[in-house]
Amino acid sequence: xxxxxxxxxxxxxxxxxxxxxxxxxxxxxxxxxxxxxxxxxxxxxxxxxxxxxxxxxxxxxxxxxxxxxxxxxxxxxxxxxxxxxxxxxxxxxxxxxxxxxxxxxxxxxxxxxxxxxxxxxxxxxxxxxxxxxxxxxxxxxxxxxxxxxxxxxxxxxxxxxxxxxxxxxxxxxxxxxxxxxxxxxxxxxxxxxxxxxxxxxxxxxxxxxxxxxxxxxxxxxxxxxxxxxxxxxxxxxxxxxxxxxxxxxxxxxxxxxxxxxxxxxxxxxxxxxxxx
Amino acid sequence: xxxxxxxxxxxxxxxxxxxxxxxxxxxxxxxxxxxxxxxxxxxxxxxxxxxxxxxxxxxxxxxxxxxxxxxxxxxxxxxxxxxxxxxxxxxxxxxxxxxxxxxxxxxxxxxxxxxxxxxxxxxxxxxxxxxxxxxxxxxxxxxxxxxxxxxxxxxxxxxxxxxxxxxxxxxxxxxxxxxxxxxxxxxxxxxxxxxxxxxxxxxxxxxxxxxxxxxxxxxxxxxxxxxxxxxxxxxxxxxxxxxxxxxxxxxxxxxxxxxxxxxxxxxxxxxxxxxxxxxxxxxxxxxxxxxxxxxxxxxxxxx
Amino acid sequence: xxxxxxxxxxxxxxxxxxxxxxxxxxxxxxxxxxxxxxxxxxxxxxxxxxxxxxxxxxxxxxxxxxxxxxxxxxxxxxxxxxxxxxxxxxxxxxxxxxxxxxxxxxxxxxxxxxxxxxxxxxxxxxxxxxxxxxxxxxxxxxxxxxxxxxxxxxxxxxxxxxxxxxxxxxxxxxxxxxxxxxxxxxxxxxxxxxxxxxxxxxxxxxxxxxxxxxxxxxxxxxxxxxxxxxxxxxxxxxxxxxxxxxxxxxxxxxxxxxxxxxxxxxxxxxxxxxxxxxxxxxxxxxxxxxxxxxxxxxxxxxxxxxxxxxxxxxxxxxxxxxxxxxxxxxxxxxxxxxxxxxxxxxxxxxxx
Numbered sequence: 001x002x003x004x005x006x007x008x009x010x011x012x013x014x015x016x017x018x019x020x021x022x023x024x025x026x027x028x029x030x031x032x033x034x035x036x037x038x039x040x041x042x043x044x045x046x047x048x049x050x051x052x053x054x055x056x057x058x059x060x061x062x063x064x065x066x067x068x069x070x071x072x073x074x075x076x077x078x079x080x081x082x083x084x085x086x087x088x089x090x091x092x093x094x095x096x097x098x099x100x101x102x103x104x105x106x107x108x109x110x111x112x113x114x115x116x117x118x119x120x121x122x123x124x125x126x127x128x129x130x131x132x133x134x135x136x137x138x139x140x141x142x143x144x145x146x147x148x149x150x151x152x153x154x155x156x157x158x159x160x161x162x163x164x165x166x167x168x169x170x171x172x173x174x175x176x177x178x179x180x181x182x183x184x185x186x187x188x189x190x191x192x193x194x195x196x197x198x199x200x201x202x203x204x205x206x207x208x209x210x211x212x213x214x215x216x217x218x219x220x221x222x223x224x225x226x227x228x229x230x231x232x233x234x235x236x237x238x239x240x241x242x243x244x245x246x247x248x249x250x251x252x253x254x255x256x257x258x259x260x261x262x263x264x265x266x267x268x269x270x271x272x273x274x275x276x
Numbered sequence: 277x278x279x280x281x282x283x284x285x286x287x288x289x290x291x292x293x294x295x296x297x298x299x300x301x302x303x304x305x306x307x308x309x310x311x312x313x314x315x316x317x318x319x320x321x322x323x324x325x326x327x328x329x330x331x332x333x334x335x336x337x338x339x340x341x342x343x344x345x346x347x348x349x350x351x352x353x354x355x356x357x358x359x360x361x362x363x364x365x366x367x368x369x370x371x372x373x374x375x376x377x378x379x380x381x382x383x384x385x386x387x388x389x390x391x392x393x394x395x396x397x398x399x400x401x402x403x404x405x406x407x408x409x410x411x412x413x414x415x416x417x418x419x420x421x422x423x424x425x426x427x428x429x430x431x432x433x434x435x436x437x438x439x440x441x442x443x444x445x446x447x448x449x450x451x452x453x454x455x456x457x458x459x460x461x462x463x464x465x466x467x468x469x470x471x472x473x474x475x476x477x478x479x480x481x482x483x484x485x486x487x488x489x490x491x492x493x494x495x496x497x498x499x500x501x502x503x504x505x506x507x508x509x510x511x512x513x514x515x516x517x518x519x520x521x522x523x524x525x526x527x528x529x530x531x532x533x534x535x536x537x538x539x540x541x542x543x544x545x546x547x548x549x550x551x552x553x554x555x556x557x558x559x560x561x562x563x564x565x566x567x568x569x570x571x572x573x574x575x576x577x578x579x
Numbered sequence: 580x581x582x583x584x585x586x587x588x589x590x591x592x593x594x595x596x597x598x599x600x601x602x603x604x605x606x607x608x609x610x611x612x613x614x615x616x617x618x619x620x621x622x623x624x625x626x627x628x629x630x631x632x633x634x635x636x637x638x639x640x641x642x643x644x645x646x647x648x649x650x651x652x653x654x655x656x657x658x659x660x661x662x663x664x665x666x667x668x669x670x671x672x673x674x675x676x677x678x679x680x681x682x683x684x685x686x687x688x689x690x691x692x693x694x695x696x697x698x699x700x701x702x703x704x705x706x707x708x709x710x711x712x713x714x715x716x717x718x719x720x721x722x723x724x725x726x727x728x729x730x731x732x733x734x735x736x737x738x739x740x741x742x743x744x745x746x747x748x749x750x751x752x753x754x755x756x757x758x759x760x761x762x763x764x765x766x767x768x769x770x771x772x773x774x775x776x777x778x779x780x781x782x783x784x785x786x787x788x789x790x791x792x793x794x795x796x797x798x799x800x801x802x803x804x805x806x807x808x809x810x811x812x813x814x815x816x817x818x819x820x821x822x823x824x825x826x827x828x829x830x831x832x833x834x835x836x837x838x839x840x841x842x843x844x845x846x847x848x849x850x851x852x853x854x855x856x857x858x859x860x861x862x863x864x865x866x867x868x869x870x871x872x873x874x875x876x877x878x879x880x881x882x883x884x885x886x887x888x889x890x891x892x893x894x895x896x897x898x899x900x901x902x903x904x905x906x907x908x909x910x911x912x913x914x915x916x917x918x919x920x921x922x923x924x925x926x927x928x929x930x931x
Binding site (some may be wrong): 006007008009010011012013015016017019020021022023024025026027062080081083084086087088100101103104105106107108109110112114117118119121147152157164183184205212213215216228233234237244245247248249251252254255258259262 | 279282284285288292294295296299300302303304305307309310312322352361362366367369371378384385386387388389390391392393394395396398399400402403423424426427428430431434446467486488490503506507508510511514519523524526527530531534535538
Binding site for chain 3 (some may be wrong): 104123140226238241
């Protein structure tokens with residue numbers, strides 16, 4: 001058993017090594033190079049790319065924004081998604097309901113962002129409504145708009161693992177708790193919540209990590225006014241004034257940040273039973 | 277006191293129901309909008325130019341859009357198949373005890389989930405265009421795109437299968453071994469069937485991720501042929517001057533297609549219900565593959 | 580078990596599909612790969628070309644010069660004709676990525692106006708021929724403005740910006756937008772003076788709170804929906820928006836603006852050089868160029884085409900600006916090492 005299990009890992013591992021690790025290595029190497037006149041690579045070793053990242057304009061703006069947006073998105077998705085996942089898990093129509101959660105994702109991402117353009121723009125219904133309530137309606141081109149777009153895009157990623165965990169809860173335990181005289185609140189806080197923790201952790205990771213590197217939503221819905229590290233990286237690789245080594249350094253940094261964040265929950269993710 | 281508790285309970289239940297309704301509305305608001313605007317007569321997707329079926333007729337007569345859709349499906353199916361295979365093997369293999377390089381392979385396998393896609397994409401471009409060519413000459417766009425897709429999908433499949441593996445009742449495998457089965461037989465006849473729902477979830481997840489992937493596909497198309505998947509085609513289309521309403525029409529059509537597919541699957545399910553699971557530990561298996569399919573992560577929005 | 584079988588079948592099916600597809604996908608002898616911006620040509624042109632020469636043109640879209648450059652620099656081959664902008668041509672020539680044109684095979688080159696020959700980036704047109712050109716300026720909806728803007732001040736002066744708060748946009752392009760600030764301040768768009776750039780930076784930072792967005796793709800959409808009232812953008816986009824809303828106008832401010840060209844060029848790795856030359860020559864035919872102009876509303880460098888271009892387009896100063904204005908326009912050129920200054924300014928403006 002052991003020998004075969006040692007062997008069968010290798011096809012997948014090799015694939016990853018070839019098409020993932022090596023490209024990553026190339027990026028890592030580039031991050032220590034200098035920028036040439038075309039924005040590409042002059043192969044001379046330097047640490048200046050990483051040193052540049054330490055400057056406030058880079059970590060307060062883009063890095064800070066990305067972290068805050070990712071955290072906020074995760075929290076909001078959790079708050080919105082948990083009741084939904086719970087209700088669906090208890091419902092007799094759970095399959096239909098969970099399918100309805102996932103259905104919007106079957107359209108293309110870009111098209112949905114365009115739909116948010118229509119909804120969030122200054123002359124759109126939402127803005128009109130807000131203005132009638134006396135509020136400033138600056139949704140598009142602000143971090144609020146970006147947050148809405150991000151929550152929208154990643155809500156299913158939070159709901160699904162939560163649902164999977166909640167759906168497989170042993171209701172007998174909950175019945176027992178009630179029988180023992182616990183209040184509704186106690187049952188929730190002391191039984192349901194802890195049991196659903198693997199789902200919450202999985203959902204949180206599946207939202208937080210990709211949002212960190214997101215660029216399309218902040219760029220389009222933020223109108224270039226909501227700097228995130230993803231937008232920065234894209235500009236450095238594909239913008240009018242490219243700077244590949246710096247973009248590479250930024251990318252490696254984000255990756256490291258994400259890794260550090262994940263490593264603490266690594267154990268829980270591996271143990272989690274959020275899907276099956 | 278008991279009455280107050282009941283009112284409180286009612287209140288909570290009501291609030292819950294309200295939250296659920298509002299969240300569904302939130303999820304579907306953009307969808308309603310995009311369906312509406314798919315009937316716009318304007319050249320621009322954001323502008324309402326009066327009612328018209330033109331976006332749909334334009335869509336049907338646009339060979340590039342249809343070709344892109346076809347490409348997306350081909351790439352999706354192949355990469356889903358390959359990554360499910362490799363990811364499952366990876367999960368099974370890592371499940372065994374400690375062995376050489378195991379820790380490293382584990383970290384490697386989780387990394388793609390963490391990396392920003394653009395990083396992967398650029399790395400792949402450089403890799404294929406420079407390294408690969410020096411080693412073995414030209415290579416077409418399809419293999420390179422699939423290679424990239426499989427690279428990130430493997431991780432997701434592995435995570436899904438692994439999670440399920442943890443839950444598995446090992447006693448069955450041990451019993452099979454005790455009864456004289458070889459390890460391969462155990463896997464084939466016991467482990468994998470038990471894992472079937474998770475493998476299906478993984479496959480669906482890989483398919484969905486592939487369908488919506490943008491950056492990895494964008495950069496790994498080396499050959500310069502007109503190979504485009506749907507996201508690529510759309511992104512290039514909005515390059516100089518925003519999307520046209522055909523794209524809303526396309527999204528609406530895809531939505532309809534998914535609905536129809538699921539309806540058909542449901543009908544088939546009704547006619548031929550899956551046999552009940554023979555094993556008591558199989559909490560979900562009795563409801564068949566399709567159920568776990570729903571529990572999977574459809575519609576990755578990873579661009 | 581059925582499950583694994585299904586999986587296996589799926590993969591097999593997919594692979595066989597690939598087999599079939601790649602059989603048809605091998606480049607047929609008479610095919611041309613034309614890489615160009617989306618919606619930048621009249622599709623009828625392809626049909627006319629195919630009918631006359633039996634060559635099928637396969638159009639591929641790319642969304643930006645930088646993407647094109649990245650792919651060419653990374654060694655992508657298989658593009659036969661590309662349409663890079665002026666500054667990209669210069670860079671590609673320097674990097675040896677363009678094939679020399681055999682002008683003897685492009686007799687219609689003679690149709691190109693002398694004004695658009697021997698430009699700064701390709702002095703003898705050895706590698707490129709202008710396809711279309713355009714200008715960068717200010718577009719607006721006249722219903723919302725008291726009077727047509729005459730100066731960049733309209734976009735930079737706080738008093739005027741206040742009127743357009745959250746209804747104004749600038750291009751999401753460091754050279755264009757920093758360039759606009761530099762032009763307003765009286766400097767060249769290619770200035771390398773750190774003080775000039777510092778001043779431009781301050782101006783842009785002061786402007787930012789009033790902006791709705793930095794946008795290079797959808798400003799025309801938003802102008803049509805009324806979400807934007809005034810925008811920094813390219814002449815042709817406004818001209819096209821005008822066909823849906825005649826109140827949309829375009830103006831080049833008195834301080835000057837930017838002129839640019841999109842050029843036909845053949846990358847080094849092209850497989851069908853002769854066909855490429857053929858198609859370029861075809862595109863330069865007066866009636867074909869005219870057709871494209873009438874369709875796109877971008878001006879062509881083709882002088883001979885003028886006789887077939889619709890008069891309303893020829894006399895539209897937004898599309899064909901008069902000579903006095905053309906004189907004041909600048910090309911955005913490579914600034915060498917100073918580009919780091921521009922990068923810095925842009926980063927500061929974008930990240931604050």
